[in-house]
Amino acid sequence: MSPFNMIVHKSAATSAKPEIARGFLGAFRFSRRAIELVWSTSHALTFALAALTLIAGLLPAGIAWVGAHIVDAVVTAAQLVRAGESPHLAAVFWLVALEGLLVTAMAAAQRGISFCQSLLRAQLGQRVNEMILEKALTLDLVHFEDSEFYDKLTRARREASSRPLSLVNRTFGLAQNLIALASYAALLISFSPWAMLILLLAGLPAFIAEAKFSGDAFTLFRWRSPETRMQLYLETVLAREDSAKEVRLFGLGPLLLDRYRSIFHKLYKADRALTLRRDSWGLGLGLIGTLTLYLAYAWIAFTTVMGRITLGQMTMYFMVFRQGQSAVSAILSSVGGMYEDNLYLSTLYEYLETPTRLPSGTATKGTDATDGIRFEHVTFTYPGANEPALDDINLHIRPGESLALVGQNGSGKTTLIKLLTRLYAPDSGRILLDGVDLVEWDETTLRRRVGVIFQDFxxxxxxxxxxxxxxxxxxxxxxxxxxxxxxxxxxxxxxxxxxxxxxxxxxxxxxxxxxxxxxxxxxxxxxxxxxxxxADILVLDEPTAAMDAEAEATIFEHFRALSKNRIVILISHRFSTVRMADQIIVIQGGRIIEHGNHAQLVQQQGHYAHLFALQAKGYQ
CATH class of the missing domain: 3.40.50.300 (P-loop containing nucleotide triphosphate hydrolases)
Structure with missing residues (x-):
């Protein structure tokens, strides 16, 4: 089975199918939102782009019409010369000048469109990236610890920043070509209504194939997000100073580079399979359009030979049919492109519409400033985890007291701090500050009261x-x-x-x-x-792990002197520091298994006393 066929069976591809189906049926679904986005980015440039698009749509038919009159005027003048009469050359020259003016206007319009698109591309790229980053500021911590969210973010940042302008350009291009086609139709119908029907039908096969493969390309795009993110991560590891030491010391470079190459080859095989199918079908179906064009040429030439149309009209119909076919192709291509842009824009709006928890609290002051912090039957489980990180935690810390958290890595100590600072909300139970549930506190006010240093600061x-x-x-x-x-x-x-x-x-x-x-x-x-x-709550999560024991002891003596009348919560593996705390809790498996001060816990001869004895033995 080819790499591309393999991905169709993956769950990511399967989940993308409904989105693709909706995208095809609603190719214009994001057009309004994209135009609104571009319009809000720059009113002047959007208006100029629309006006220039209209002008560029009308001019080609005018150029073809003037060209036909030039040919007929030249033929008439030549006949007069052969008959010995004086030709009216002024009319020919005026027509040539008019065509030159129209061609110049067309070139100026196209250059203006390119100019507007270039400036809008820069402004819109910045605008969309700002929207992505602004959304990131509103998300909860749980989103950043979810691999599926990172895939969503990767897709949004990779493609969606350029897609709104692409969709708008194609929308305007569609309008331009529809205007041009309408003007061509007015000229072609005078030759034969069948000519217009042939013109429209000739472009359909290539359009259907393009739409089909746009959907396949989007499926591939969604499937490859985790691999693309892994490639970016490997680039970071291989080229960043904070990992360079270990990469070189452990000889990881060749291994990681080989993994980077393997991901590329895996993705390249899928790309190559899709490109081969897309271009092969595109070439075969494109020949239908070419055959149609030359059959129409033969028809027009035969009609001219039979004397039913003039030489100038023949020239005009040749030009109109060729340009009409290009317009039909561009229209169908625009619709297909809009379908593709719609698919990619769905990743942007899927990210921007990620549901977030709206702050609901308004309290800026507690009901009892002497109560401090309370955890009442607090339980919390990380999304996707089978076991709770914290289970039925009960705890009370009064103002001016210090609390030390002791436990193995992964026991839930840092999770408790994240709940206290409202980075997470408990699944059950409640946390109170000064007698008020944290849910009821204004989050800005709450976080101003907390000074925190995480281990991974x-x-x-x-x-x-x-x-x-x-x-x-x-x-x-x-x-x-x-x-x-x-x-x-x-x-x-x-x-x-x-x-x-x-x-x-x-x-x-x-x-x-x-x-x-x-x-x-x-x-x-x-x-x-x-x-x-x-801040009247200071939280230190392994803040001195990189210091020696003497430096840590000095810092904490200094810290205690500066922290009077404040709640201090400390996470440390050094018992020389932990023993200074007014109360100590030992957490294991997300539950509090021991609670007391240093002397009480040593006297209990439990888990804390065992750990303290082991560490003390290391200093003997």
Whole structure:
């Protein structure tokens, strides 16, 4: 079975079929939305494109009509000369000048259309990419952890940014060719109504084949999204500085490059099979149109020889039939292209119409500021997972208290933080802050109260100060706040030693960028958390994993001094740090199995005491 035939049996191809069917039956389904999008991008350019399209549609028939009169005028003048009479050449020259003017206007119209399309392409590409990114800002975290969503996003970004203008261009092109065909019809019907019917029927076979293979191409496009995304990922791994060390050290380069080539060859086989079928059928069915054209030529020539039409009319009908056939072909091609654009645009609007959770809370203040945070029978399961990540969690943290979370990787510690910060919503149970359910809180207000450092914190390829300022976008460019937060995060000393201090470019993506050590990056992240001076909940998820034990202890003593009257939640595998917390919970399999302070948990001789003893033994 060929690679292309194989993909037809895949579920992705099967799921695409209903969309393709709807796209063929509603080839104009997205035309209105695409035109509205282009119109909102630039009123002036869209209007100019429409006007020039109208002009370009009317001019060809006028050129053919003037050309016929030129030929007839020349024939008449030649007959007068042979008869010894003086010809009226002024009329010939005026007709030639008129045709020249029309041809010039046609060239100007086509150039204007190209100009408008070029500018619209640039503006519309930016506009659609902004729409894609704006939509991304409204999506929940669960979308970004879903592979099917990434396939949807990949399809939208790869093709859909250019398709709205393509659909509009084809819509205007369809209008232009319909106008031209109507004007040709007015000329051809005077020769024979059958000529118009032949002209229309001759283009249908090629159109049907083109529409069929447009659907096949779209099916292939949807099927290949995961492989395309894998190729992009492999390119990133092979060409990015953050993975270059391991790629070279472990000799991964040839292996990953071979995998990259294998994906290409797999996709290329499917492309080649489709292209071969498409072009073979296109060539065979295109010959029908060519045969029809020359049969029409023979008919027109025979009619001229029989004296039923003049030589000028013959020339005009030749031109009109040839251009009419081109117009019919362009019309059918536009409809087929619009069908194809409709299919690809469905991926854009499928992405843009991804349902999102609308913020429903409005509370900006709790009912009991002394209550702190409560988890009441909270359960949460990741989409697609069989087991809950958190199961029946009950927890109370009062203002001014610190809580440490202990457990193996994957036990649910970070998930608990994501629920607290409303990156996820619990499946059951509720989380309260100051006596009010998080669902009822205004999300912006809630997140301003939380300063958080995740274990996989972002390392922005920006200036040092901007990396810190990211913790509070309302003071993103405030250098005084950068320095204040840098000092609290114990990052000020090494930052001042950098070439441009807080204005030093970080990362290697841009000129003069400096790379930091893991510990220095973690101090930057810690400073970022202190940018939110109004935050009364501080969350540290393995914030010092890249530091040695002594540096971590120093940072946490400093951190505790700065965190009085705040709720502090800490995730760490180092018990020298964990034991400082007012209360400790041990999570295993998504459930709290032990709860107390360090002394209580050691006395219980349970899981915590076992882990503490193991770690303490390592320091003996």
């Amino acid at each position: 972002a390392r922005y390829q920006m200036r040092v100060g901007e990396n810190i300022g990211a913790g509070d976008v309302s003071h993103f460019e405030d250098e005084a706040r950068w320095r204040e937060a840098g000092a609290k995060g114990m990052a000020n000393e090494f930052i001042e030693s950098l070439p441009a201090a807080y204005n030093t470019q970080l990362g290697k993506w841009f000129n003069d960028g400096r790379e930091l050590s893991g510990g220095q990056w973690q101090k930057i992240a810690l400073a970022r958390a202190f940018m939110r001076t109004g």
